[in-house]
Amino acid sequence: MGEFRMPSLGADMEAGTLVEWLVKPGTMIRRGDVIATVETQKGLFEVEAFEDGTLGPPLVRPGERVPVGAILAMINDEQRAAPPPSPPPRAGERIAASPSARKLAAELGVDLAVISGSGPHGAIQRSDVEQAAELSRQERQAEPPPATQTTLREGMRQAIAAAMSRSNREIPHYYLGMEIDLSRPLGWLEDSNRQRPIRERILPAALLLKGVARALVTVPELNGYWQDNRLQLCADINIGFAIALRGGGLITPAIHHVDRLTLQELMAAMGELIERTRAGRLRSSEMADATITVTNLGDLGVETVYGVIYPPQVALVAFGRIMERPWAESGMLGVRRTVTATLAADHRATDGHRGSQFLEALSRALQEPEKL
Amino acid sequence: MTRDQLREIIFRILKEIAPECAPEELTPDENIRETLDIDSYGFLQMLISISEQTGVEIPESDYSRVFTLGGLLDYLSLRLF
Numbered sequence: 389m390g391e392f393r394m395p396s397l398g399a400d401m402e403a404g405t406l407v408e409w410l411v412k413p414g415t416m417i418r419r420g421d422v423i424a425t426v427e428t429q430k431g432l433f434e435v436e437a438f439e440d441g442t443l444g445p446p447l448v449r450p451g452e453r454v455p456v457g458a459i460l461a462m463i464n465d466e467q468r469a470a471p472p473p474s475p476p477p478r479a480g481e482r483i484a485a486s487p488s489a490r491k492l493a494a495e496l497g498v499d500l501a502v503i504s505g506s507g508p509h510g511a512i513q514r515s516d517v518e519q520a521a522e523l524s525r526q527e528r529q530a531e532p533p534p535a536t537q538t539t540l541r542e543g544m545r546q547a548i549a550a551a552m553s554r555s556n557r558e559i560p561h562y563y564l565g566m567e568i569d570l571s572r573p574l575g576w577l578e579d580s581n582r583q584r585p586i587r588e589r590i591l592p593a594a595l596l597l598k599g600v601a602r603a604l605v606t607v608p609e610l611n612g613y614w615q616d617n618r619l620q621l622c623a624d625i626n627i628g629f630a631i632a633l634r635g636g637g638l639i640t641p642a643i644h645h646v647d648r649l650t651l652q653e654l655m656a657a658m659g660e661l662i663e664r665t666r667a668g669r670l671r672s673s674e675m676a677d678a679t680i681t682v683t684n685l686g687d688l689g690v691e692t693v694y695g696v697i698y699p700p701q702v703a704l705v706a707f708g709r710i711m712e713r714p715w716a717e718s719g720m721l722g723v724r725r726t727v728t729a730t731l732a733a734d735h736r737a738t739d740g741h742r743g744s745q746f747l748e749a750l751s752r753a754l755q756e757p758e759k760l
Numbered sequence: 761m762t763r764d765q766l767r768e769i770i771f772r773i774l775k776e777i778a779p780e781c782a783p784e785e786l787t788p789d790e791n792i793r794e795t796l797d798i799d800s801y802g803f804l805q806m807l808i809s810i811s812e813q814t815g816v817e818i819p820e821s822d823y824s825r826v827f828t829l830g831g832l833l834d835y836l837s838l839r840l841f
Contacts, residue, residue: 578820586808586817591800634797635780662801687799 389515390439390463394448396456397428397675398547404428405453406460413445417463422671424460429547430639432668433675441465447522459522462515485512496521544637555696559614560735563694566747570710571724573599573757592710593684594655596727598760600682600705601625601646602753607746609738610703610731611679619702619737628678628698629658631665640698641670642678651760686710686727695732702734705750763837766814770832773809777802788830814840 394404407425417423422434423443437443444462448454483500485493489512493500496517503520505512573595581589604611604625612621625647628640643649643657664670681698686709693706708728715724729750733743753760774783778796786795793803807826811817816839818826826832 581820586804586811589804589820591804593800632799634778659801687793 389465390441391459392423392437392443392461392463394426394454394456394458394460395435395672395676397426397433397672398430398551401428401430401456401547403453403455406448406450407432408450409446410434411443413443413461415443417441417443426672429544430675431544431633431637431665431670433670433672435672437463439463444519447519462519483512484510486514489514489517492517544633548638551698552696555699559697559699561697561732562735562740562743563730563732564740564743564747565692565728565730566751567713567726567728568751568754569715569724569726570754573754574710574725576757588652588655590651590655591658593686593707594651594658595754595757595760596684596707596729597627597629597643597646597658597682598649598651598654599750599754600627600680602760603746603749604680605647606749607742609742610733610746612702612737613679613700614702614734614737615700622679624677624679626677626679628681628701629661630681630683631662634666639665639670640678640681640683641665641674642676644677680705682706692728693730695730697732697734702737703746704732706730706732761814761840763833766833766836766840767829769813770810770829773806773813776809777806783829786829788833789828791827792829792832793827810836816840 394406397404405427407427409424411417411421411423417437418440419437421437423437424435426433426435441463444464446461448458448460454460484505484507485500486507490500492498492514493503493512498517498521500512500517503512503516504510506516507513570592574592577590577592577595584590608621609619611625612619614620624645626642626644627646628642630638630640632638641661643654643661646654649657661670661674678698678701680701681704683693683695683704683706685693686707689709691708691711693708695704695706697704706729708730710725710727712723713726715722715726729747731743731747771783774781774792774796778798781796783796786792792798792806798806807818814836816836818835822835826835
């Protein structure tokens with residue numbers, strides 16, 4: 389018997405509200421199927437099942453707010469749907485229940501007479517008692533008021549405040565900045581875009597993300613987590629991509645395996661993620677997996693970004709505005725389009741030398757756009 | 761298609777990208793991206809929608825001509841009527 393529990397969708401999440409069941413009880417589900425929508429301080433998410441089976445009856449009603457880990461429904465392992473529960477026995481009849489079920493019912497204060505058994509001949513099993521106890525416990529919680537737009541924004545603000553405070557408290561940050569000449573990569577991108585229909589046009593941001601992925605292959609110590617007092621490197625490069633929400637708030641869902649995507653695939657993934665984020669349809673798996681975060685504030689005109697790392701990650705890469713700057717090379721003065729890339733890094737995991745090597749690798753990777 | 765109809769099409773597109781904004785209040789010389797807080801992705805979406813509804817694909821080399829509502833209308837008008 390599996391359990392479909394309220395997942396953790398962020399480091400500071402304590403509870404979530406079940407908004408809607410998307411699948412009826414009795415349906416066969418597979419691992420990865422989206423079966424419910426959940427709302428947290430950070431927004432609306434689609435939650436996927438973690439195992440195969442048949443979805444049991446809901447133990448949490450739409451609108452209910454429950455802690456992370458609370459059981460939302462059971463997932464039956466049997467291939468067949470669970471048999472319909474037999475009606476409870478009439479008063480006075482001996483109630484068929486397994487010894488362990490009786491014992492548990494007595495411990496939990498559950499009345500066997502009101503439980504429908506799912507065992508052979510309608511006998512009450514331990515799991516039936518557990519389900520009934522869970523249901524009545526959750527029914528006793530007060531109904532939360534519906535979340536309005538304002539409370540959602542305030543909640544998100546609080547979540548961001550908590551995460552950023554924690555980050556600055558716990559992580560000794562160091563910062564490095566480098567101005568990168570983008571003439572070659574942007575020229576290459578423009579030539580490349582000229583040959584594509586507008587629907588397939590690629591934005592410079594995709595180039596920058598790919599450059600980061602490349603550079604992480606060279607300096608892997610920035611792609612991991614600081615946990616248990618040591619750096620734990622991640623094999624996968626899942627880049628948390630910062631997306632600003634209209635009306636305020638920031639969310640950073642992950643794009644998985646950026647190093648393995650072509651530029652076209654990456655652009656499509658970014659676009660799709662932005663659309664789903666703004667429509668409130670992100671998936672739980674996208675929130676937990678980022679191994680590093682990249683934030684691109686270039687559209688707003690700031691040149692340099694001094695960012696804050698999202699624990700337990702150990703680095704944040706930020707890009708400012710792409711702009712024309714005077715550029716001196718080989719004794720000659722010209723104008724080039726450049727961007728300032730900054731690295732905020734956890735000094736427990738790496739030091740400035742390694743951080744500098746990362747920025748060097750990033751610049752080198754961007755100078756060969758055809759290889760990205 | 762008249763210039764006014766073109767303007768309506770652009771407003772509808774902008775409303776989808778920036779739903780809480782009022783594109784009708786844009787003056788001809790205001791920078792669309794700055795005033796409506798539209799990022800480079802949103803801007804590209806706007807151009808894609810315009811190409812779908814008018815058939816005009818605006819290349820990157822012409823971006824500087826279409827940052828304002830006036831500029832955008834002039835550019836499209838030239839190619840449409």
